[in-house]
Amino acid sequence: MTRIVVVSAGLSVPSSTKLLADMLGEATTRAVQARGAEIEVEHIELRGLAHELTDNLLTGFAKPALQTAIDHVRRADGVIAVTPVFSASYSGLFKTFFDVLEQGVLDAKPVLIAATAGTARHSLVLEHALRPLFAYLHAVVVPTGVFAATDDFAGGPELPKRVDRAAAELAALLAVGGGTPTPAPHRTLVEDEFANPTSFETLLKRASEGPPEF
Amino acid sequence: MGMQFGIFTVGDVTMDPTTGKTPTEHERIKATVEIAKHAEEVGLDVFATGEHHNPPFIASNPTATLAYIGAQTENIILSTATTLITTTDPVLIAEDYAKIQHLTDGRVDLMMGRGNTGPVYPWFGKDIRQGINLAIENYALLRRLWSEDVVDWSGRFRTPLQGYTSTPRPLDGVAPFVWHGSIRSPEIAEQAAYYGDGFFHNHIFWPASHTKQMVQLYRQRFEHYGHGTADQAIVGLGGQFFMRPNSQDAINEFRPYFDNAPVYGHGPSLEDFSEATPLTVGSPQQVIERTLSFREYVGDYQRQLFLLDHAGLPLKTVLEQLDLYGEILPTLRAEFEKLRKPGVPDAPTHASLVEKAGGAKDSTVYAEADSATGSSDRDIHDPEVAKVLEGEL
Numbered sequence: 034m035t036r037i038v039v040v041s042a043g044l045s046v047p048s049s050t051k052l053l054a055d056m057l058g059e060a061t062t063r064a065v066q067a068r069g070a071e072i073e074v075e076h077i078e079l080r081g082l083a084h085e086l087t088d089n090l091l092t093g094f095a096k097p098a099l100q101t102a103i104d105h106v107r108r109a110d111g112v113i114a115v116t117p118v119f120s121a122s123y124s125g126l127f128k129t130f131f132d133v134l135e136q137g138v139l140d141a142k143p144v145l146i147a148a149t150a151g152t153a154r155h156s157l158v159l160e161h162a163l164r165p166l167f168a169y170l171h172a173v174v175v176p177t178g179v180f181a182a183t184d185d186f187a188g189g190p191e192l193p194k195r196v197d198r199a200a201a202e203l204a205a206l207l208a209v210g211g212g213t214p215t216p217a218p219h220r221t222l223v224e225d226e227f228a229n230p231t232s233f234e235t236l237l238k239r240a241s242e243g244p245p246e247f
Numbered sequence: 248m249g250m251q252f253g254i255f256t257v258g259d260v261t262m263d264p265t266t267g268k269t270p271t272e273h274e275r276i277k278a279t280v281e282i283a284k285h286a287e288e289v290g291l292d293v294f295a296t297g298e299h300h301n302p303p304f305i306a307s308n309p310t311a312t313l314a315y316i317g318a319q320t321e322n323i324i325l326s327t328a329t330t331l332i333t334t335t336d337p338v339l340i341a342e343d344y345a346k347i348q349h350l351t352d353g354r355v356d357l358m359m360g361r362g363n364t365g366p367v368y369p370w371f372g373k374d375i376r377q378g379i380n381l382a383i384e385n386y387a388l389l390r391r392l393w394s395e396d397v398v399d400w401s402g403r404f405r406t407p408l409q410g411y412t413s414t415p416r417p418l419d420g421v422a423p424f425v426w427h428g429s430i431r432s433p434e435i436a437e438q439a440a441y442y443g444d445g446f447f448h449n450h451i452f453w454p455a456s457h458t459k460q461m462v463q464l465y466r467q468r469f470e471h472y473g474h475g476t477a478d479q480a481i482v483g484l485g486g487q488f489f490m491r492p493n494s495q496d497a498i499n500e501f502r503p504y505f506d507n508a509p510v511y512g513h514g515p516s517l518e519d520f521s522e523a524t525p526l527t528v529g530s531p532q533q534v535i536e537r538t539l540s541f542r543e544y545v546g547d548y549q550r551q552l553f554l555l556d557h558a559g560l561p562l563k564t565v566l567e568q569l570d571l572y573g574e575i576l577p578t579l580r581a582e583f584e585k586l587r588k589p590g591v592p593d594a595p596t597h598a599s600l601v602e603k604a605g606g607a608k609d610s611t612v613y614a615e616a617d618s619a620t621g622s623s624d625r626d627i628h629d630p631e632v633a634k635v636l637e638g639e640l
Contacts, residue, residue, distance in 0.1 A: 092511050236379070241403045244403075246374070
């Protein structure tokens with residue numbers, strides 16, 4: 034079972050960001066199933082978590098609903114991340130979610146980036162804002178990002194084509210259909226350490242490794 | 248004594264949001280001493296102070312504070328919450344706390360912590376990214392300094408030691424008991440378990456799930472390292488309450504302090520935070536019930552400390568909180584005692600450690616009179632002194 038989490042940061046109802054997120058989720062489902070694999074898609078809408086995200090910034094811990102969302106991302110095989118463009122970049126709400134994720138959660142995880150805006154003039158936001166963010170987080174960013182301006186929702190083949198291409202690339206990166214995907218290496222998370230604690234002998238040896246620092 | 252009850256302070260100098268008045272450092276330092284003395288008066292077992300090296304705190308130099316309080320109290324155990332094992336030279340920690348042990352006849356133990364204030368590390372020549380490694384190497388050295396009379400040592404984070412004897416030697420030949428505090432670093436639970444030391448979870452400002460996970464790991468690993476069963480591991484918890492006989496009065500009075508508190512202020516509501524963390528604001532009965540519920544997720548434990556004096560609460564209010572704490576103390580003791588499973592060890596004290604070690608012994612390292620004392624870097628070049636040093640005179 035391939036698990037995909039779609040994170041979207043749209044604010045209005047209905048939201049074109051959520052619309053694009055749904056399109057990407059459905060296209061990815063088709064692409065994964067076409068490879069003969071099963072898929073489970075979980076949607077996380079950040080609007081409902083806005084209070085908990087701000088609280089997390091101030092208190093340093095997540096309340097239950099946000100923790101559940103974070104756990105979904107941690108356990109996901111791939112992530113689809115969709116934001117509206119605010120002031121020439123991802124929205125603050127979108128960034129906050131990725132700010133509160135523990136370092137290492139996205140290591141080696143395929144991430145499909147997408148954004149919506151009023152006009153096509155913002156289309157490079159994917160390249161100058163989202164791609165560097167996920168590169169820093171050590172995610173594997175799908176080569177095709179999907180940008181949709183309001184006009185794109187008027188119909189026409191361009192947006193669905195791009196959505197399908199991005200979804201197919203994501204499915205390829207998930208390594209489904211071609212045998213068992215091998216778990217990608219990632220930094221040790223706190224949960225890993227709880228599950229499988231490093232023995233103290235190792236910690237002690239590791240502590241003093243390296244050149245003197247005095 | 249089955250379980251110990253006490254208070255811990257971080258020594259913050261914070262404006263009282265209801266009056267706009269901020270205490271001076273002098274007032275806050277003196278207030279801390281008042282609070283510690285009153286803690287003893289109401290029957291508490293432990294007073295612990297944190298350590299900070301930056302404003303708005305007055306918690307630098309915890310050893311002077313503890314020794315000063317020790318001189319004015321009779322029974323209360325003096326402890327730390329926490330001692331910065333990362334940025335403090337373990338050679339100084341060994342000396343300082345052994346000295347307080349002697350001065351207070353064994354009424355001292357300490358809790359190791361790493362400290363999370365980034366700039367403090369470079370101020371003391373360290374790097375916060377090495378926090379865990381510093382905690383591990385420094386503590387390994389500290390233990391040796393207390394347990395071995397003469398230490399040869401070299402490591403990564405401080406200059407080597409050759410033939411070094413830490414003085415004074417621990418009182419009665421028994422080092423102070425050590426707790427290790429950490430909120431969410433499994434490595435520290437592992438460290439505490441490895442040595443068979445105590446583990447303390449600060450248990451304030453954080454959800455109980457963090458506490459449960461850390462204590463569980465510590466207990467499992469304590470057993471793994473052969474110090475006893477998981478139930479016999481030594482666990483301490485923090486906590487935070489604000490009490491008034493009438494619970495609505497407590498909420499109304501505490502809310503402005505909560506809303507403006509340095510750590511969590513301007514964030515979640517008092518109600519949300521009380522639900523998400525062990526903070527209890529209400530009647531004495533509510534505090535008793537909440538406190539008794541802690542053992543449901545950590546098991547029977549040995550030490551409970553509460554944070555009472557922060558966020559700008561005036562001294563008078565803190566002393567009233569201590570009075571109320573004193574009033575519920577007999578109930579807390581009796582109820583915890585009733586619930587405690589057989590075989591759970593008592594909280595460690597100097598007396599219990601001495602007994603475990605097979606009795607007190609004089610650990611003084613008697614040395615020859617030192618003919619080099621008094622020499623300075625200049626004296627060494629003085630031909631007369633040089634002759635003394637070389638044994639010619």
